Amino acid sequence: MKVINFKDGQFDTAKTILVLGYFDGLHKGHQALFDKARELAKAKNATVSVLTFPENPSIVFDKFHENLLKHLTSYDKRLALFEANGVDFLYLTEFTSHFAKLTSHDFVRDYVKKLQVEAIVVGFDYNFGSDHGDISKLSGYDTYQIAQVSDESGKISSTRIRKALLDGDVSLASQLLGYDYEVAGLVVHGEARGRTIGYPTANIETKNYQYMPAIGVYVVDIEVADTRYRGMASIGYNDTFGGENKTLEVNIFDFHDEIYGEMATVYFLKFIRGMVKFDGVEALIDQMADDERVARDY
Ligand SMILES: Cc1cc2nc3c(=O)[nH]c(=O)nc-3n(C[C@H](O)[C@H](O)[C@H](O)COP(=O)(O)O)c2cc1C
Numbered sequence: 001m002k003v004i005n006f007k008d009g010q011f012d013t014a015k016t017i018l019v020l021g022y023f024d025g026l027h028k029g030h031q032a033l034f035d036k037a038r039e040l041a042k043a044k045n046a047t048v049s050v051l052t053f054p055e056n057p058s059i060v061f062d063k064f065h066e067n068l069l070k071h072l073t074s075y076d077k078r079l080a081l082f083e084a085n086g087v088d089f090l091y092l093t094e095f096t097s098h099f100a101k102l103t104s105h106d107f108v109r110d111y112v113k114k115l116q117v118e119a120i121v122v123g124f125d126y127n128f129g130s131d132h133g134d135i136s137k138l139s140g141y142d143t144y145q146i147a148q149v150s151d152e153s154g155k156i157s158s159t160r161i162r163k164a165l166l167d168g169d170v171s172l173a174s175q176l177l178g179y180d181y182e183v184a185g186l187v188v189h190g191e192a193r194g195r196t197i198g199y200p201t202a203n204i205e206t207k208n209y210q211y212m213p214a215i216g217v218y219v220v221d222i223e224v225a226d227t228r229y230r231g232m233a234s235i236g237y238n239d240t241f242g243g244e245n246k247t248l249e250v251n252i253f254d255f256h257d258e259i260y261g262e263m264a265t266v267y268f269l270k271f272i273r274g275m276v277k278f279d280g281v282e283a284l285i286d287q288m289a290d291d292e293r294v295a296r297d298y
């Protein structure tokens with residue numbers, strides 16, 4: 001997959017199926033668009049391109065709040081997901097006030113017509129231009145609008161996945177995404193207390209603006225230096241010790257190495273329980289032994 005800044009003007013000249021949207025998380029609903037795009041590309045002997053935005057378009061419309069900067073994936077994971085979904089060319093353009101003001105006619109002229117488009121694929125709720133024009137009429141291309149993908153509880157959406165994470169329901173989030181929810185970060189020093197209680201924990205400091213699951217204890221897998229291990233994670237303030245910073249920490253099973261400064265990816269598999277402020281360290285250790293049984297059995 002080739003990543004191209006649209007403003008650099010280095011457009012590929014092969015016939016292509018163009019997919020349009022923001023696609024935070026590339027969840028099962030988004031994946032349906034790429035399934036269609038791949039099918040069309042095969043039939044028409046074309047490539048698959050996506051035109052998307054690095055940041056959330058809502059930044060242009062909504063009063064700022066921190067969550068507007070957050071994503072369901074890291075940037076690297078996002079690229080990997082586009083590639084896994086069959087995208088050959090990823091065109092990035094910033095979503096700005098100016099971009100939002102383009103009419104559908106402007107958008108076709110300045111963006112769509114720059115590529116050798118064979119057909120366009122969009123989601124059921126896609127909006128074209130500030131005038132909400134009809135892109136198939138304007139552009140003359142076949143346009144496929146893909147119906148929403150639903151499960152028993154309704155439409156699969158990035159909003160539902162964010163809510164599942166904020167509720168600690170990482171199993172639901174992963175089910176809707178079609179892959180395990182993951183957060184990547186750097187292993188940093190904590191209070192060096194973990195080793196003294198028999199449960200060393202790798203403290204993961206995330207550099208990416210990603211949604212963190214709710215405070216609690218989770219079954220996780222963790223990938224360090226290309227190897228994936230089972231572990232148990234805690235997200236919270238280490239209430240038992242009066243901790244003031246919210247941390248993500250992972251006790252890695254059957255692992256004995258120093259990994260400060262390494263990048264690690266944590267895959268959230270299942271919520272175990274909420275955080276507890278214990279009266280003493282012994283009670284915490286007993287509880288962690290129980291957590292370990294749950295995580296190893298998962
Ligand atoms: C699986 C797991 C469960 C935990 N549960 C709790 C808890 O219920 N209450 C709490 O105060 N700390 C909990 N912790 C956090 C520990 O307090 C923390 O890992 C320990 O203090 C070590 O901190 P350090 O890495 O800064 O040395 C948990 C940690 C893990 C890995």
Ligand SMILES: Nc1ncnc2c1ncn2[C@@H]1O[C@H](COP(=O)(O)OP(=O)(O)O)[C@@H](O)[C@H]1O
Nearest residue numbers: 189190191192194195200201202252257258259
């Ligand atoms: N099984 C393990 N799980 C997590 N970290 C481990 C493990 N074994 C060794 N380590 C190392 O020990 C560190 C954690 O020890 P800990 O006493 O909790 O210190 P800190 O507070 O600095 O995290 C990790 O960052 C890692 O380098």
